[in-house]
Amino acid sequence: MSARILYGKEFAATIKESARLEVEKLKATFGVTPGLSVIIVGENPASKVYVRNKHKTCEELGIVSEVVALPEDASKETLLAKIDELNANPNVHGILVQLPLPAAIKAHSDEILNRIDPRKDVDGFHPVNVGKLVLGTPALVPCTPAGCIELLDLAGIEIDGKRAVIIGRSNIVGKPLFHLLLARHATVTVCHTHTKNLADVAREADILVAASGKAGLVTADMIKPGATVLDVGINRVAPKKLVGDVDFDAAVDVAGAITPVPGGIGLLTVAMLMKNVVKAARLQLEA
Ligand code: GUN
Numbered sequence: 163m164s165a166r167i168l169y170g171k172e173f174a175a176t177i178k179e180s181a182r183l184e185v186e187k188l189k190a191t192f193g194v195t196p197g198l199s200v201i202i203v204g205e206n207p208a209s210k211v212y213v214r215n216k217h218k219t220c221e222e223l224g225i226v227s228e229v230v231a232l233p234e235d236a237s238k239e240t241l242l243a244k245i246d247e248l249n250a251n252p253n254v255h256g257i258l259v260q261l262p263l264p265a266a267i268k269a270h271s272d273e274i275l276n277r278i279d280p281r282k283d284v285d286g287f288h289p290v291n292v293g294k295l296v297l298g299t300p301a302l303v304p305c306t307p308a309g310c311i312e313l314l315d316l317a318g319i320e321i322d323g324k325r326a327v328i329i330g331r332s333n334i335v336g337k338p339l340f341h342l343l344l345a346r347h348a349t350v351t352v353c354h355t356h357t358k359n360l361a362d363v364a365r366e367a368d369i370l371v372a373a374s375g376k377a378g379l380v381t382a383d384m385i386k387p388g389a390t391v392l393d394v395g396i397n398r399v400a401p402k403k404l405v406g407d408v409d410f411d412a413a414v415d416v417a418g419a420i421t422p423v424p425g426g427i428g429l430l431t432v433a434m435l436m437k438n439v440v441k442a443a444r445l446q447l448e449a
Contacts, residue, residue: 170430181440185224197439198255199227199256200213200228200260201258202229203241204263219432230248234264245259245277249278249279255282256442258285286308303342306427314392325348325351327351327367327371329407367389370390372392377397379408380407393410
């Protein structure tokens, strides 16, 4: 039996359409167009592609988008001053600092991200937003894990009461997704590099999320027949070849549903960012 393939494109289109309608509502109600400012430092080629994609999607939906491109050798102080300026600008509703930062300032990433006004933190990385997520009163939630939940909902895959296993404990995906799945009444296990018998734990999952950043880590024998497999990995294995963390060709014969890479969860991330921008704008306008 071959799994249902969950292509991100159709789900992302649904999310973006609802964001576009919300942009129109905000214009009609408050006379305000939501705005996103993305700061990119240096020349990381992957980051440049991601930022261009975010800018293009904003334009599609009628969101004002500004890309602030700073040179590779920009100082921490320059970045903090730029964030202060954007925090104070009422036309900017969302601020995002594209990661990773260049090596020279990488150690200051937390200080830089924490400078963003939590109400404009469309990445959901600020400690205030992380705290709200943990407490079960989420405001702005990280886009990739939020996209995983949205995908399951739109695909009609039940979460309540299910066993969920997440492979990966990053602040961007694994940890926030743990809280989101828990809030939806799944029984959740988070696996990582020190987990013993990873395959045995993974095989218990009704919903298996691979977010380890290791190509081919999840093999078909680690998947319970019929399980839903969300592949959050994006691994470049050749100059023009991206793969996920899951051995897709073998997994597709075992899983009940599975996301491809590329063309899966990645498309949901950008769509959820748009949703966060309109959400942030509404929070600020209603305050
Ligand atoms: N780089 C890779 N993923 C992300 C993300 O979700 N947010 C930001 N700001 N940078 C990233």
